[in-house]
Amino acid sequence: MGNRKRTGWHRVINGVNISGFFVVLFIVLPLYWLIITSFRNPADLGSVQFWPNPWSGANYSQAFVQYDFGSYFIHSVVVTLCATALVLIFGTMAGYALGRLPMRGKFTLMVTLLMISLFPEIAVIAPLYTLLKDLGWLDSYQGLIIPYTAFFLPFAIWILRNYMLGIPKEMEETARIDGAGPIRTVWSIILPMALPGVFTAAIFTFTAAWTEFLMALTFNINLKTIPVGIATFGTPTEVPFGTIFAASVVAVFPIGVLVFIFRKFVISGLTSGAVKG
């Protein structure tokens, strides 16, 4: 037992690898099923096929033509990008202040932020609806962008603050001695060094906003985003699984690409500052 080296076929066929294989299968299989089903003929969906035969793009054309999925995609892009941008702007400033500036009440502020980030959406949906209605913001982009920003900001601040804590204070001192003012220091020195943390916060915010359902369903009737749009495909008696799967593949694709590209930042952003705390 212990650390003995495996040799021969034991290097591949062993308990750890077999367990890992089944865990990966458990995660990947639904995604695989989603993708291959989206490329099957809508009429053939009653049978089980592990590989599309024939390949068909009918589900995709139905999603975009019959169900106007393109509009939902655009709405999601606008709302998500705007919310992400706002979260990053405010989150970076707040993360910097909480991580690097001397200020009273930091701990109280951090605890308050944590509490907000743990708040269930369902508890505030009704008062938010009333507020947005009074503002005339129902069925609008800002009716989602502003609440998304408010809800996702605390977690982003937490990530960014922890990341900023890991930047040595000598960086700012050097910049001061070089002649940089506070704004210049943040822009030219701190932000570039905190970029991995910024990417991490961006990924998490983008994913959260892209997949948010409850507020999108409640506040917007006509200006639907992808999750709400997909949920309204079909009729009470007819559920177009193929079309739903096709739309879901399109919805998941940007997230998958982003997370894959920035995967190392996701891990480092979550764990940075863990030692210094």
Added chain:
Amino acid sequence: MATVDMAQVNKVYENGFHAVKDLTLDVAEGEFMVLVGPSGCGKTTALRMVAGLEDITSGTLRIGGKVVNDETPKERDIAMVFQNYALYPHMTVAENIGFALKLRKLPKDQIAAKVKETGEILGLTDWLERKPGQLSGGQRQRVAMGRAIVREPSVFLMDEPLSNLDAKLRVQMRAEVQRIQRRINVATFYVTHDQVEAMTMGDRVAVMRAGVLQQVNHPQNLYDHPDNLFVAAFIGSPAMNLYEATMTEDAAAVRIGSQELPLPAACRDEHPGLARYANKKIVVGLRPEHLPAATDTSTGPHLVGNVDLIEALGSELVIHFTIDARRVRAEGASSDDEDATAQHGEGVARVDPNTKVKVGERITFAVNTAGLQFFDTETEKAIWE
């Protein structure tokens, strides 16, 4: 170029900790002043006050004759090299060096010319387009210095810049730092905890302990004439051997344990204050190199000890011995680990490499009385007049 004058400068933190106490120190134009002392002695705090990174609680700091207590670091025209270099990791070497000039809004071609010149001085020409992460420790150190000297500052500050380097590189870089400092000829404050660095690099060395300046002098004077027990124990490697001793009734000899060392007239003339300590306890200091092994032709006082350990260094033997006397340790001059392993009466001597001696044997040293140091047991001050 400018001078630096600190007059009764104090630093008291919000929690009441008094880090620097009444520090009065001046650095002339082009002078290389080293601040040395154990960790927590206030040397870095003093440096940071000169830089403007810490507020001065009381006292006056002048740079070039002008009071700068309330001026920002930029306004003081100082440049600083940090212990961990503090290079901007996302910028190239050229961008790091030129950043301060860019902030001053110098024309791009002028910045490029200055960066190139600085790169040539420091041997960084081939590395200007690299990022700090691609450089070795020594190269990063040179970039940090380049970033400081390109600005042609009035004062140059360095906070233990060599402490992150390995021993061999540290020796190389010591010479490099001195070469560069002489070239730019600017008042330089250099902070280190390494007394070897202090002795080899400084025009003058300021020894600090617990926020208080102990002594400022040229390295050799500091070595030969320490003002107090702490300076005597801190400066010198191996450290000075310090023993509890008693002056004889006529103050013509000193008793160390069971052994009596007669003091020649020359020694008593150099330390006339010893006459006041007849029959009193004092502390005697003997540098390791002032304890050569006695030969058949040796004259003068002798000291006999038991050999515990012999370190053959090639050029000399370092002999660890014990005598039946109580060793005195100056608080803060040695580490807690060294204090913990200390027994009684240990000493270190540096003798000729051909000395015939074995561990466990007794060895006789011919004491070089010209190098003897004496200290008051209560005030810990050196006894001279």
